[in-house]
Amino acid sequence: MENPVGVFDSGVGGLTVLRELVSALPSERFVYLGDTARVPYGGKSAETVTRYAIEIANHLIRTRDIKLLVVACNTASSLALPVLRKIYKIPVVGMVDPCVRRAAALSEKRTIGVIGTLGTVRSGAYEEALRLSVPSARVRSIPCPLLVSLAEEGWTDSPITRAVIAEYLAPFLVDPPDALILGCTHYPVLKGPIREYLGDGTALIDSAEEAARVVDILLSEMQVRRAVAPAGEVEFLVTDDPERFARVGKGFFGQELPDVGSVAL
């Protein structure tokens, strides 16, 4: 089936997920939308984030006829997923369940940490999913709002970033979790300093790989996989200036972004 898979995020963070999707599903076509005119979602209310997510999903369905939607933003996944699943007939894949499934598989001590934006942590979406899937787990969640700005500033290997990480994550040193969910698509670029601070006893879980696996399974089960040849392609859309997105996004996607188009929502 030629229709593309739709992927969206508030900005560049979701490119860490797209990168994994493209590598796992090289024959698929993707359309990525970064809502850069309204980024970030992390501190905004459930009502506002849900409204934005619906506008984006409507646009991708109406103009690109996507066959599946990936919400490559943990805040939007935490706040808007149930509503999106109620509205649309196509499958909607979020970031919460993939992370939780991986944490359940990796955590032996059943001590699981979650870090994310204010919106993600306040929503309690991870705690709820973990309670269902790993009832015996002790879960501790910490909002880390500054990490998004640091990742976007490109300070991924700076003493300042290490100090901010120490400030936020200090509570984890008391009773270290053996699995830490990186509950924000910006955080994978900060894996280095986070691992350095927490040590090797804590497995860092990012949603991208597991989400790619879920998309793979869904496309196969629904029998809507694209034929293996020719190779797929990716279209990039943003709601604000394409130039800055391409520049900052490179570090998140892991390679140059080709043409980025702009769209008004």
Add this chain to the structure above:
Amino acid sequence: MENPVGVFDSGVGGLTVLRELVSALPSERFVYLGDTARVPYGGKSAETVTRYAIEIANHLIRTRDIKLLVVACNTASSLALPVLRKIYKIPVVGMVDPCVRRAAALSEKRTIGVIGTLGTVRSGAYEEALRLSVPSARVRSIPCPLLVSLAEEGWTDSPITRAVIAEYLAPFLVDPPDALILGCTHYPVLKGPIREYLGDGTALIDSAEEAARVVDILLSEMQVRRAVAPAGEVEFLVTDDPERFARVGKGFFGQELPDVGSVAL
């Protein structure tokens, strides 16, 4: 004249300006709008920020019949002021000219620094205004995008904030400016650590006081001052969740915010 003065910003930063306005003009009525559903403006394009500013101005004029508009956001002032002044009949006061006027009055060595968001610095609005008003000045501008997040996180007296300030402002130590324009309404809450880093030889200029003086003069000259009694009042509106705005805004306004209403744009 009973009509209120309209004041807007992308979020809480403009409350540092409102605070000064209320203190300078206690008999006036004010309506403040924080565009918290789309905050921040600092990294967004001129087109997008101008569109948002027009939507806000339209709303305040249509629903509150404001007699004057204060753009209490340096990014919106830098990017959108000429367009706003062309569209509306009421006077529109921005943050750039008041800062520049004060810098011109205070700087003796004619070495002037400017710090602000990416959008403000890229616009060149301060350089242009300084070139006209202080032609002999040597001007150096540095974008400091992380300072907004640090101010909103409330880390105004943290070693991390001091380290970030040192990282951004180090170029100023080579040839210290004798006046530094705090070209973002968030920065006044960081005056302490900025002064500590640069020393007493650099005067820190924030737009609030001078902007209040300009508004005072305009209202008098236009003969639209409100009668001295009864005391004025302030109405607060936001485009996203009022609760977080009230909580974070307290530190910027210097006192508790009364009822905050919400508005859809």
